[in-house]
Amino acid sequence: MKVVISLYVVVLFAIPVLEGKPLRPNILIIFTDDQGYADLACYGNKKNKTPRLDQLAKEGTRFTSFYSQTVCGPSRSALLTGRQPLRSGGWGMPASEITWAELARKAGYQTACIGKWDVSNRKPIVDRMPNAQGFDYYFGALGANDNGSVQFHENNRAAGSSRDMGGLVRLYTEKSIDFLKNKRDSAKPFMLYLAHTMMHTIIDASPSFRGKSEGGLYGDVVEEFDHETGRLLDVLDDLNLSETTLVIYTSDNGPWNQDKYTKRKKGHPEGSVFWGEAGPLRNGKGSPYEAGYRLPCIVRWPGKVPANRTSDAIFASIDFLPTFAGLCGFPTPDDRQIDGIDQTELLLGKTEKGRDYFYFNRAGVRKGKWKYLRPNAHFHGYAVEDGRKKLDELYDLEEDLGERNNLADKHPDLVLELKELTTQLESKRVTVDEPTQFQIRLKDGVPQRKSASIKVNAGQEAVIFEVSDPSGIGSGSIHLRNGQWPETVVLRVLLSGLEGFEIKVGGKTFSGAYHGEGAPRRDNCLPVRMLDTQGSPLSGRYLVESDESGGTNRRKGYYEIEVPQALLNPEARAIELSWVDFYRR
Template sequence: MKQIVFIFLSMLVMGCSLKKQEPDSKPNFIIIFTDDQGYSDLGCFGSPNIKTPNLDRMASEGMKFTNFYAQTVCGPSRAALMTGCYPMRNARNDNGDVPHPKLSLSEVTIAEVLKPVGYTTRMVGKWDLAGHNPEQFNPNLLPMHQGFDTSFFTPGSNDSKVHLLRNNQLVEKNADMSTLTKRYTDEAIDFIEKNDEQPFFLYLAHTMPHTKLAVSDEFKGKSEGGFYGDVIEEIDYNVGRIFKKLKDNGLDENTYVIFTSDNGPWWIKGDHGGNSAPLRGAKTSAWEGGLRVPCIIRAPGKVAAGKTVDQVLATIDLLPTLAEIAGALIPTDRVIDGLDISDILHGKSTELDRSFFYYQHHILRAVRKGKWKLHLPHSPDSTSIVYEKWPIHSAPEDRVLFTKPMLYNLENDIAETTDVAAENPEVVAELTKLLDWAKEDIGHLGARGLNAGPLGTEPYFTPNNIIPVKKLN
């Protein structure tokens, strides 16, 4: 009898020691955002040589999205994710002449939407919304001023170096990039551990697999997919660590985890670039390989397990969707381009009427509606980075300039090989009207649309060397 009582009491103690949110509490949200990961760089998306058991398990326990879109380069993609808007629509604290926006404080981020309904928020990883160069950024536009309670991040890209900040203070210059995937995950796990009794939003934006590639010794030389495969397999392992922490802390059934990438892969010969097959194109292009990315969403008991969804969805849908699930309000004083897809996630609907517009920095390139995608003719502008530098990031056969509208049936021709505009004039006419609307409402080339946010006049911060910055009052 004493032994039974002891076991019962031990179980009670163990249960009490395990912090656990109430079953009817608001759910947690974790967005894991990789950098330049190709459409087919996961086992569950068809990779023949990169092993991703944790993400494959995530897909089998959640939903896999095969027509999910981001933007074509880093900064715009992050702006779209955070605001639910096409980047051309965003208000910016710059003159709009560079691809990577310095996102204005007037914009409302996912974190700012969730905080009023009780969420604690944290940003870890690559920010890239205050300046792309890690030594030239606006300190007023860092995560702490965009709705995040705490942060551990690099302000820009890892083209050559990474400087790390904690909140608004520099903590490390020239960090060892081979440690970043693990260190970011350590920070994420610490945040989960400290906030497991209240709803939280964690935005984990990995630096990898953006070049300069780096991987820890534990994973170096282990993947059949070469150096790039090593990097992806290390990310996969660390995704597994996050799921373990959620389960250990009793949060697994109350947490939506979203895994996706900011754009397609670099077109790089050798084993430093990813794979967008069977899609055409790569990062910086408006081909499918530039914007269509792998996406998995898992929430046990809420999101159906093992389901593949083929509706056209996008990162811009996450802000309105998370707001709906959390019972939060979205801004009503501006246009939000994203759609609430919570009914699709929860299996209540499969219907979605939407058009998706493909922007290449400030240039409107194409539109998709249903199975149809129409590319606009190109009008070369020699002063634009899009024409000066971006073509080198695509394979030679993908650098073509269209002299007429080109129509593709993505249902039958996912690789965009055969123009069928001549056989479908009514489709071309319908999609052309959508493109005309986007030019007027969102913007195109040098003209910002009727419902686009303004460009800022505040001077941006360009020090010779990165320095500690003070938090705004």
């Protein structure tokens, strides 16, 4: 069996070709959490007062087609490595990934990370913590604050904890100021990555800001963040660093604004608003629609980045690594696919052209004004739109920023082109033997045991178990060796006719047999789809069709069953399967 993981081999490098000497600015990244596209006044918000970020936008360039990722860990691994999460690993970013901090440090930069890390599975795994990934200094939390608390580390040592969520913005700002004033080596350029925990729930503001905004509790936090960002920028001025520092403000993903989440989440004052605003964009965090990925982004570098400019060029966090390479004079890895591109010319105003396309993780692609989403585009559970039909989707983002008018039927050639581009962008993978998280057992006593197989395609957020059996009758089980089940667990069955398929999990038995699209489904039946190799639905009941000579041909495709998360509770450590192929030998 095989596991699909990010490519990593011996490190080789390619030195970027630079015109003259690299500019080598200091770099300050201010990265928020779960912030909406329309949270700031300079992005259209009418309630939240954000004078310091509005001023930053006037002093630099405000990007309106900037993309991060749709959830926390994947957004961070993409930002740090210049590689899409399907390659860089998201929450489970392996130690073999190379960050811009590692490369900059080798090029003479001093590096620091303050705040939320979230790419070491939220655990103190030393070779995947900030010091090992290129940062000279670290203070912050390795994970999120979902339960209203955080545990701090300073470098590799535990450094206490806090349940004062209202104090985190100021704390991380103070730590950043302390780095600039007391820990910075003035003989070196620096890279400071400030990754705030706010506005990730559970949110809170300090007493000085709580209840002061017109935007509820969330607005209070936004306004406090604006104030604290202003304090940090003032320190750059005080230390005469503003003119030599490239400042980038953006966020990791869109707002956690869905009813499926907000109506269940506990821990905030009753009736409080604890989520951000997406403005004209559709959906929010966890979704492949624009509100999940498109974020505010402001870039300032006095005298270099044009001031008071708005750009709609496609720009993304995966572009940071190759852009920093060009600006700072360090090499980019040559042994792996880098998905980002060097956007130096765009930042410096020498061009208004950005990326040609942007890939949405396991969902689709934007190319120019056109955005495509596949029928089985990946959504996190809370972001699933109950009324969404699983069809090809195509949107003209210039005319329909809210993604309401699906034009797929009117432009089939464009759909095919973007579908192929999506597949191409996903193709750069490598397989290795022996998964560590799952154990596969094919039942003893079944004559065809050697011919049947269950292969594992595992990522941080999802796992696909691929069942095949040439003989057509078999059984097996999937055992979770350690950790928790990924958020998405999919069974992909390569039988020709799914006549019988039984699934046992958590002490309950379910049927996964397929009786055709639209067929009545009993209470104990899990939803099954019959799809082609591109993930589009197929008609009929079987993956076999008659030819003109009266024979039969195997259609290219598979049956797919997504195991509901509600069944995969901590006590459910195994999934038992048995299957019968209608076309068994």
